[in-house]
Amino acid sequence: MRIVVIGGTGLIGSKVVNGLTEHGHDAVATAPSTGVNTLTGEGLAEVLKGANAVIDVSNSPTLDGAAKQFFHTATTNLLEAEAAAGVTHHVALSVIGTDRMAQESEYFEGKQIQEKLISSGPVPYTIVHATQFFEFVGTIADSATVDGAVRLPNAFIQPMASADVAEAVAIAAVNDPVNGIIEVGGPERFRMPDLIRIALTAHADTREVVVDPDAGYWGVQIAQTTLVPGDDATLFDIRFSDWVSEAAARA
Template identity: 75%
Template sequence: MRIVVIGGTGRIGSRLVHGLNEHGHDAVAAAPSTGVNTLTGEGLSDVLTGAQVVVDVSNSPTLDGAAKEFFDTATKNLLEAESLAGVGHHVALSVVGTDQLAKGSEYFEAKLAQEKLISEGPVPFSIVRATQFFEFLMVIADSSTVDDVVHLPPAYIQPMASGDVAEAVAIAAVNAPSNGITEVGGPQRFTMADLIGTALTARGDSRKVIVDSDATYWGIHIDERTLVPGEDATLFDTRFEDWILEAAAKT
């Protein structure tokens, strides 16, 4: 099966391309560096020739209002090109909690609008909403630090390894379109404070972590379940402590 991966040179995309090719598919990485630009349309018709599936794991370079222009333009160009090329399945990676997060964030408002374009578009689709990646926990800590203290909301989080995210998207890509949204997450649920505290300790970081009812997540006020998937979610196997050990072994 020929599968074109938009954003195929990034963190998730490169893993996805590698995994699909290992399983006998013809997966192609499409990105500006390979001559494919969804914002301008450059290279789309050529790369989509003969493709049965397109997977979009690309992301906006900014988290502000400019994200809407990125997702709107790129998604419209992509869906139009797919329709002309006869692509039968569009798969997109999104985020668990997008509906609620969109109420306080221009970026997530843009992601929700992207989902709407896909669901109302001309190509059968599958949208995979994933929980936060383990790899971004330190970024969350940094964004929540004030005077060397990490302020986190009283909320739960159920993160997953980026390798598992790639696997989840690959599973969606090689199966029939769901024409809906599925959720995926990690095997364990933590309070944000406990998880971030453990991540900091594992890295020898002495910052103090506190639960703060006024704290936000990327500037968004969330409730305790915003970041956790629903009961019907598919949970993957990589546990946080195992990921920490594996990451440490690579450094």
């Protein structure tokens, strides 16, 4: 299969391209740096010629209101170009909890706009809802740090490795469109403060982690299960303790 990966040079996209290539597919990595820009439409018609599927793992560069314009414009341009090129499967990476967080976050409102455009668009599709990546646990801690302490809600989180996320979207792309959402997650569920303590300890970070019921997640108030997948989700194998030990050893 010829599969075009939008955002194919990033954390997830590069892994998707490598995995598809290893399995014999013609995977094409695209990004503005390769001359393909979904915001302007530059290069889309050319790169989509002969493509069977498109995987969109691109992301807004900001979490504010600009994300809404990014997802609306980029997704509209991409779907129109896919329809013109005869692409028969659009796969998009999104986030578990998007619908529950869209009311309080302009970024997640943007993700919801993206999903609605896809579901009402002209190309058969699969939306992959993934849990948070292990790679962003440190960023969560930093974003929640106030006066030297990490303040977090005691909500559940079920993160997964970026390698598993990449595998999930690649598997979706080589299968038939589901014209709906599939959920994927990691093998273990944690309370968020416990997860962050494990990560900080592994990196000899002495910041105190405080359970704060008023604290948000990227500024959004969340419920106990906002960030975890449902019972029908596909769970992948890489465990956080193994990943964080390897990451700390490389640091």
